[in-house]
Amino acid sequence: MKIAYYPGCSLESTGIEYHLSNKLVAKKLGVELWEIPDWNCCGASPAHQSDLFLPIALNARNLAIAEEEGLDVLAPCAACYNRMLAAVEAVNTDEDMRAKVNDAIGRDYKGTNTAVNMVEFLHDKIGIDKITEQIQKKLSGLKVACYYGCLLVKPPALTKFDNPENPQTMDRIVDALGAETIVWPYKTECCGGGLAISKTEVILKLTNEIFSMAQASGADCLVTACPMCQLNLELRQAATEKEYNVKYNMPVFEITELVGLSFGFSPKELGMHKHFVSTASLLKEKQFA
Amino acid sequence: MEQVAMNTALKASESTLSEIEHKSHVDVNRCFQCGTCAAGCPVTYISDYSPRQIVKMLQAGMVDEVFKASMIWLCVGCGNCYSRCPRNLNIPHLHDTLRVLSKEKGYPVAEKNVDVFNDSFLKTVQYTGRLYEAGLTMLYNTRSGNFMSGMDVAPGMMKLGKISPFPHLIKGRKEVANIFKKMREMKGAK
Numbered sequence: 466m467k468i469a470y471y472p473g474c475s476l477e478s479t480g481i482e483y484h485l486s487n488k489l490v491a492k493k494l495g496v497e498l499w500e501i502p503d504w505n506c507c508g509a510s511p512a513h514q515s516d517l518f519l520p521i522a523l524n525a526r527n528l529a530i531a532e533e534e535g536l537d538v539l540a541p542c543a544a545c546y547n548r549m550l551a552a553v554e555a556v557n558t559d560e561d562m563r564a565k566v567n568d569a570i571g572r573d574y575k576g577t578n579t580a581v582n583m584v585e586f587l588h589d590k591i592g593i594d595k596i597t598e599q600i601q602k603k604l605s606g607l608k609v610a611c612y613y614g615c616l617l618v619k620p621p622a623l624t625k626f627d628n629p630e631n632p633q634t635m636d637r638i639v640d641a642l643g644a645e646t647i648v649w650p651y652k653t654e655c656c657g658g659g660l661a662i663s664k665t666e667v668i669l670k671l672t673n674e675i676f677s678m679a680q681a682s683g684a685d686c687l688v689t690a691c692p693m694c695q696l697n698l699e700l701r702q703a704a705t706e707k708e709y710n711v712k713y714n715m716p717v718f719e720i721t722e723l724v725g726l727s728f729g730f731s732p733k734e735l736g737m738h739k740h741f742v743s744t745a746s747l748l749k750e751k752q753f754a
Numbered sequence: 755m756e757q758v759a760m761n762t763a764l765k766a767s768e769s770t771l772s773e774i775e776h777k778s779h780v781d782v783n784r785c786f787q788c789g790t791c792a793a794g795c796p797v798t799y800i801s802d803y804s805p806r807q808i809v810k811m812l813q814a815g816m817v818d819e820v821f822k823a824s825m826i827w828l829c830v831g832c833g834n835c836y837s838r839c840p841r842n843l844n845i846p847h848l849h850d851t852l853r854v855l856s857k858e859k860g861y862p863v864a865e866k867n868v869d870v871f872n873d874s875f876l877k878t879v880q881y882t883g884r885l886y887e888a889g890l891t892m893l894y895n896t897r898s899g900n901f902m903s904g905m906d907v908a909p910g911m912m913k914l915g916k917i918s919p920f921p922h923l924i925k926g927r928k929e930v931a932n933i934f935k936k937m938r939e940m941k942g943a944k
Contacts, residue, residue: 474885479916503926506879510831511872513850515857517777518940522933523879526926569936571929619833620844629837655796655832662894662903663867664800664828671796700907739914741907 466590468581469531469538470498473545473692474506479700480542480692482736486721487541487583489735493599493728494591498539501530507545510659518565524552525566529574541583541721543691544658547616549580550623582617583690583720585626588634593641601729603643607751610647610684611635612675612717614694615655629653635720639688642727649682651675658693661701669705672698676705676713685747687717695719699741716744726753764815771815778851782812784841791835791845801825802864805835805845808852821856825849827865858941870898880934883924887917 476484491498504527512520528549531538540546556563556576567573587596611632618629627634630653636646657664657671675698679687689695698717706712717740725735732754737744748754759765775781785806792804802824803811811820820826829849836844856863863869874893878886891908895901911917924930 477922478887478918479911481916503883503924505883505924505926505930506885508879509875509885511875512879513831514853514868515872515876516854516937516941517851519876519933519937522936523930526929526933565936565940569933571932615830615832615834620836620846622836622842622844629833655830655834657796657830659830660797660828660868663865663871663898667797667800667828700910704906739916741910741914 466495467497467499467536468586468590469534469536469578470500471504471507471527471531471538471540471545471549471580472500473540473542475542475692475696479696480719482722482739483541483692483695483719485734485736486719486725486730489730490721490725490728494595496591499534499536501527501538504530507548509544509548513548513551518562518569520548521552521555521562522566522569524549525556525574526570526572528552528576528578528580529570529572532574532578535578537578538580539583539586540580541690541719542693543582543614543616544693546580546582547623553579554623582624582626584613584617584635584638587638587720587724593637596638596724597641600642600727602727602753604723604727604751604753605643607644607753608647608683608685609639609644609723610649610679610682610687611639611652612679612687612689612694612698613653614658614689614691615653617690618653635688635690638720639723642723644723647679647682647684649678649684651678656694656697658697661697665701665704668697668701669708672701673705673709673711676702676715677711679715680713684715685751686715688720688723689717690720692719696741702742714742716740716742716747718744761815767815767817770817771812774812774817774848774851774855777855778844778848780843780845780848780851782809782843782848785809785813785843786841788840790838790840794834794838796832796834797825797828797830801828805829805849808849809843809845818861820852821859821861822864824864826852826856827863827868867898867900870894873897876934878921880931881927882921883927883930884922886921888919889921
């Protein structure tokens with residue numbers, strides 16, 4: 466299988482462990498990740514908050530390059546994924562927008578391809594059976610809270626993926642790896658990512674609620690499929706603990722890090738030493754390292 | 755019998771309301787004020803108005819108040835409201851549209867730091883083709899006056915080798931710059 470791969474800006478910097486894990490896992494599954502040559506930023510929330518045309522055009526350029534190869538785009542960042550879907554929809558429903566966008570990008574984007582998120586890719590395109598075949602080490606004893614966040618599943622009219630209130634696809638993958646998924650109610654609560662810099666106090670409150678619920682539900686760690694959620698939840702964890710006088714010490718993994726670990730890759734190969742919340746003691750305690 | 759205009763604000767803001775509806779594709783008159791959006795909104799607690807109130811104010815023609823509201827700047831676009839709305843209103847996109855129009859019409863920005871962050875972020879994309887984190891931090895900190903913003907976490911990022919002090923310049927950055935140029939032309943042409 467071959468699919469276009471759009472890392473997005475985070476995966477080359479703050480989300481490098483996700484990038485490394487995706488590449489290793491894809492190779493093991495026999496998937497060719499064709500990285501979109503010379504891709505540009507999706508514009509993230511600043512683009513769609515500033516203009517109605519800009520976010521569509523920025524994403525259309527990347528989508529057009531993949532469309533020329535006849536490929537759909539795997540977008541491991543939930544924010545990029547959501548913005549790409551919005552661009553596909555706009556180009557397909559608004560003739561005037563499509564003309565303006567194509568004029569701006571100097572390409573003829575027809576809107577025939579689409580974006581796929583990482584959980585959707587593993588669950589729907591690869592399948593649990595194929596993943597299970599590659600498992601070398603069961604992640605027994607690891608209690609995982611699957612955190613889908615907002616943009617992977619919402620709004621459902623756009624993503625058409627899983628369930629916006631109680632999604633299950635990531636849980637099924639984690640279960641297949643031999644880990645124990647916990648039942649908890651904050652799977653799709655917002656972590657406030659977009660306000661991380663301009664309104665940091667919001668992040669402390671929202672992430673505190675998420676970690677406090679995960680801890681009360683018995684989780685050792687969280688798993689996400691978004692570098693924005695992952696960064697936001699780990700980067701401010703120390704400040705959150707200080708602000709609310711609590712202790713979490715809870716790493717947040719990307720889904721492919723856990724898949725990679727069960728495929729037999731070492732934590733170092735998967736970039737697990739690059740977390741803001743150290744993964745070392747948990748990996749040692751569960752005898753994964 | 756001739757109808758009496760019971761709400762003069764509604765009459766006065768007719769053209770602005772129709773511009774909002776045309777650009778957002780959201781018909782606020784469909785809303786029956788159940789409040790589900792407000793109940794699930796993660797930022798209502800720090801905002802002046804809830805999403806339900808924003809829609810109600812538009813129904814009443816209070817466009818000036820809406821354009822000055824902090825809610826349209828604080829909305830993080832999580833999509834809870836839209837996902838749960840029994841009338842299927844795309845409120846995040848309504849907020850995006852209100853934010854864009856509010857700036858175009860010259861209303862005061864209720865949450866300056868959000869605006870400065872967005873603008874600084876996009877500047878780095880416009881010139882390099884991608885997000886340039888170190889550049890964003892420098893621009894945001896100097897323009898917002900929050901000189902120490904991010905300095906608590908920056909050493910950790912550097913130590914882990916996650917943030918580069920240099921930008922990654924894509925080859926097609928002229929194409930990206932052209933997208934921004936077209937956007938400005940359209941804003942001017944409007």
